[in-house]
Amino acid sequence: MIISKQHPGKACAPVSLRKHLLAIALILSVSAGCSTSFTYNQLDWLIPWYVEDYVSLDSDQKDLLRTRVDSLLDWHRNEELAAYITLLDRIEEDSRSTLGTAMVRNWINTAWKAAERIETTVLPAALDLGERISDAQMDEFIASLWLRQRELEEEYLQRNDDEYRRDVYRRLEKNLSRFIGRLDSDQKMRLQRAANEIQRYDRVWLRGRESWLNRLEPLLRQRQPGWQQAVLMTHETRRDYRQAIYYSYREYNLDIISMAIADVINDLDDRQQRRLAREINQLRNELRSLMRPRSEGV
Numbered sequence: 001m002i003i004s005k006q007h008p009g010k011a012c013a014p015v016s017l018r019k020h021l022l023a024i025a026l027i028l029s030v031s032a033g034c035s036t037s038f039t040y041n042q043l044d045w046l047i048p049w050y051v052e053d054y055v056s057l058d059s060d061q062k063d064l065l066r067t068r069v070d071s072l073l074d075w076h077r078n079e080e081l082a083a084y085i086t087l088l089d090r091i092e093e094d095s096r097s098t099l100g101t102a103m104v105r106n107w108i109n110t111a112w113k114a115a116e117r118i119e120t121t122v123l124p125a126a127l128d129l130g131e132r133i134s135d136a137q138m139d140e141f142i143a144s145l146w147l148r149q150r151e152l153e154e155e156y157l158q159r160n161d162d163e164y165r166r167d168v169y170r171r172l173e174k175n176l177s178r179f180i181g182r183l184d185s186d187q188k189m190r191l192q193r194a195a196n197e198i199q200r201y202d203r204v205w206l207r208g209r210e211s212w213l214n215r216l217e218p219l220l221r222q223r224q225p226g227w228q229q230a231v232l233m234t235h236e237t238r239r240d241y242r243q244a245i246y247y248s249y250r251e252y253n254l255d256i257i258s259m260a261i262a263d264v265i266n267d268l269d270d271r272q273q274r275r276l277a278r279e280i281n282q283l284r285n286e287l288r289s290l291m292r293p294r295s296e297g298v
Contacts, residue, residue, distance in 0.1 A: 104258040169195035194260035
């Protein structure tokens with residue numbers, strides 16, 4: 001069974017910010033010096049490898065997973081990539097004028113909806129695989145989920161507030177410099193102010209995640225008739241196990257960060273503007289190449 005490892009990451013504080021920006025990163029990013037095209041075209045073997053961090057699969061299960069992944073990638077190429085190009089076009093167009101917070105939030109919301117479409121499409125395939133694993137494999141999978149929960153708690157909650165905000169700043173600076181190059185002192189100061197203003201809610205997020213695991217575990221362990229639909233319902237009603245303060249902090253933080261991003265982009269010098277235009281154009285071309293049938297290569 002496939003499960004997402006999505007979490008707030010090192011800059012855990014704007015949980016939703018990082019999730020949204022990572023949705024954009026999945027749409028737009030280059031990882032560790034590899035091109036988007038290269039990374040994307042390795043997903044048919046990267047995803048099975050990733051899944052085995054949680055549960056060991058036999059050869060038949062691996063073959064089934066690869067078949068499901070191939071089908072999902074075909075869907076993604078045919079149905080989703082054009083929307084990412086449209087988003088890039090909008091970012092490019094908006095960046096030519098004075099940006100407001102609402103514009104940046106619109107980018108983030110668009111990327112978030114794209115990420116939700118992926119979740120909605122992937123989850124049934126994951127549940128199909130979950131039907132075919134043994135009780136021992138399911139026990140291993142559940143144990144891996146709880147182990148990951150404890151690792152996240154240890155990683156995030158041991159930070160003091162200064163360390164937390166420093167992590168937030170570093171993540172923001174890294175994300176922006178990826179697209180615009182080196183930031184100047186005023187731009188860095190703007191991001192630092194944003195990091196200082198956000199509300200910390202990694203503990204709230206982890207509490208909600210633990211509640212979700214407590215709901216999920218008996219459904220997976222027992223696998224009674226209709227369990228897949230019950231898991232889908234648990235996923236769809238995930239707001240039920242998150243406190244209202246989670247959403248309050250999320251919206252507040254997104255406004256703070258969106259305003260900071262808009263301010264930085266509005267303050268780009270000529271070098272940074274050229275870098276942004278070049279990065280957007282490169283990513284757009286890579287996405288267009290990915291839309292070709294896989295047999296044509298990239």
